[in-house]
Amino acid sequence: MKVQRIRILLIALVFVFPLLSSCSSEEDSSSQSSPSAVGPETTPTSAPTPTPAANVDNTDTTSKPYISVPTAESPIELLTEDIVEGSGDPVGTGDFLIMQYVGVSYSTGLQFDASWDRGQPFSFELGSGNVIAGWDEGIEGMSPGGRRLLTIPPEKAYGENGSGSGSIGPNETLLFVVDLLAAVPVDLEKPTVSIPDQSATELEIRDIEVGTGRSIEDGDVVYVHYAGYSQSTGSQFDASWDRGRPQFIGFVIGQGNVIDGWEEGLLGMQVGGRRELTIPSDLAYGEDGAGGGLIAPNETLIFVIDLLGAYPYSN
Secondary structure, eight states: OOOSSOTTOOBOOOOOSOSSOOOOSHHHHTTSOOGGGTSSOOOOEEOOOSSOGGGOOTTOTTSOOOOOOOSSOOOSSOEEEEEEOOOSSOOOTTOEEEEEEEEEETTTOEEEEEHHHHTOOEEEETTSSSSOHHHHHHSTTOOTTOEEEEEEOGGGTTGGGOOTTSSSOTTOOEEEEEEEEEEEOTTOOOOOOOOOSSOOSSOEEEEEEOOSSOBOOTTEEEEEEEEEEETTTOOEEEEGGGGOTTOOEEEETTSSSSOHHHHHHSTTOBTTOEEEEEEOGGGTTGGGOBGGGTBOTTOOEEEEEEEEEEEEOOO
16 A cells, blocks of 8 residues: 555756856856856866776766767867757757756866766756856757757857856866756646546546657656646646646656556656546555545546656666
8 A cells, every 4th residue: 555645756856047057248257157056166077987988888878978079179169969869859948958967178178067976967948048058059959868969169158257166267168968858848838637527447548649759668767747636526636737847756667656557557658748647546545545635545536647758767
């Protein structure tokens, strides 16, 4: 039997604005945060991952990538190269994204920052100026599951002043490898939910909209928005949407972190899709209910779930 609470919120996603501050001109550079705002300020370390560069497969998005600095002079314009192409709808201005990244200085080959090392992805709204221009421009058009190399000239990074922490020098070209884990499209809104007249005796699955991205497999990390209703009362008992558009949740599927109706009902769903699950009580909270009466005993639950991202879990 499930414990007496709604066991959906497994991974609390902590969103930090701004990780990479916008620094588009001399006038605003003094008011912007530097990479030291990302985490503890440290001496830049060499970019290699724990294994030698020759053994790093940058197409394996479950592992931290290695960045090799080209021998040619640094370019004067923004360059993008897709190492792994994602699937599903490409992201654009106003979409809310969750990313992993590694950043290296072109002139030294030294890593100045990496979300991988903190064990926590970074989230931001694309095109809102909360990150450097090289990110706002260079990430547009990626699809969830994609990995892209960005080569960013100084005027689209930290310019002639460099970063306030000193970890990025003046007029420094930056190299990033970024992974797009999930996205909340700007036009995605909280769904309405149809309440059936009768309780369910078996799991019912209805795709309101079929996604075009990766299909969920057992063991994947998944990111979702959801709204949940009780069948007997027709009332909402929980919705991630009500906590704010950036407050979607993530969990590993197939590890007993959510109710069985989710474990079974989400498999095969594609990123970008919206699915309705009608879950009988034996696949939800059973005869005990949950939430101190919020969900009644033997209650059928109806969820509408938006799948924002999915990728293989790596310990």
